[in-house]
Amino acid sequence: AQSVTQLGSHVSVSEGALVLLRCNYSSSVPPYLFWYVQYPNQGLQLLLKYTTGATLVKGINGFEAEFKKSETSFHLTKPSAHMSDAAEYFCAVTRANDFNKFYFGSGTKLNVKP
Amino acid sequence: EAGVTQFPSHSVIEKGQTVTLRCDPISGHDNLYWYRRVMGKEIKFLLHFVKESKQDESGMPNNRFLAERTGGTYSTLKVQPAELEDSGVYFCASSPAGETQYFGPGTRLLVL
Numbered sequence: 001a002q003s004v005t006q007l008g009s010h011v012s013v014s015e016g017a018l019v020l021l022r023c024n025y026s027s028s029v030p031p032y033l034f035w036y037v038q039y040p041n042q043g044l045q046l047l048l049k050y051t052t053g054a055t056l057v058k059g060i061n062g063f064e065a066e067f068k069k070s071e072t073s074f075h076l077t078k079p080s081a082h083m084s085d086a087a088e089y090f091c092a093v094t095r096a097n098d099f100n101k102f103y104f105g106s107g108t109k110l111n112v113k114p
Numbered sequence: 115e116a117g118v119t120q121f122p123s124h125s126v127i128e129k130g131q132t133v134t135l136r137c138d139p140i141s142g143h144d145n146l147y148w149y150r151r152v153m154g155k156e157i158k159f160l161l162h163f164v165k166e167s168k169q170d171e172s173g174m175p176n177n178r179f180l181a182e183r184t185g186g187t188y189s190t191l192k193v194q195p196a197e198l199e200d201s202g203v204y205f206c207a208s209s210p211a212g213e214t215q216y217f218g219p220g221t222r223l224l225v226l
Contacts, residue, residue, distance in 0.1 A: 004156070032213050043118070044205065044217035051213055090157065099213040100145065101170065104157040 006105035014113045019078040023091030030096040033074040039087045086112045118218035126224045132194040135221045139208030152202040196225045
């Protein structure tokens with residue numbers, strides 16, 4: 001079975017500081033990994049995804065994530081936080097041989113302080 | 115291109131009543147999914163349609179939930195009768211094929 005753990009339900013950073021949102025997964029088969037973001041009163045928006053190939057994945061709005069198989073991690077980073085990054089972020093995993101069922105983490109709310 | 119739309123955006127009902135949620139996928143997307151998030155927990159898979167056929171309904175909580183996708187276009191999710199624990203946010207997603215799912219804004223259901 002797949003599971004996803006997001007460490008920290010709430011993360012607070014200052015504007016301009018590094019953003020690091022953690023995601024660890026368990027999967028018995030090669031995973032596909034995703035980060036979604038949900039801004040207030042909006043739907044889930046895809047930030048980035050890893051399927052195959054390069055393990056460092058760049059997404060929208062300056063975010064990137066690195067797939068580390070040995071650590072079963074897919075942490076999301078951004079060098080410099082903006083106020084507009086305040087949102088809830090979800091890590092999700094699916095299986096390469098059955099990618100129709102997503103398994104999500106419980107979400108991390110990012111607060112950006114001025 | 116319009117994204118996935120869901121109606122209503124919010125619904126407040128009393129225990130024992132019936133509620134029907136609607137999802138309109140992105141045009142041309144054969145795959146349609148329902149997910150649910152209960153009170154700040156993780157978003158959980160409910161079921162998957164390919165066109166009008168249920169491909170996987172392993173996440174449906176019980177037989178009070180009924181999902182349909184007539185004609186392979188929009189889908190409805192009916193909860194009858196609703197219980198308190200059904201409160202949460204119901205998300206719909208669609209996909210043409212492949213691994214990326216595109217999500218709607220969700221329907222916030224509160225059962226009193």
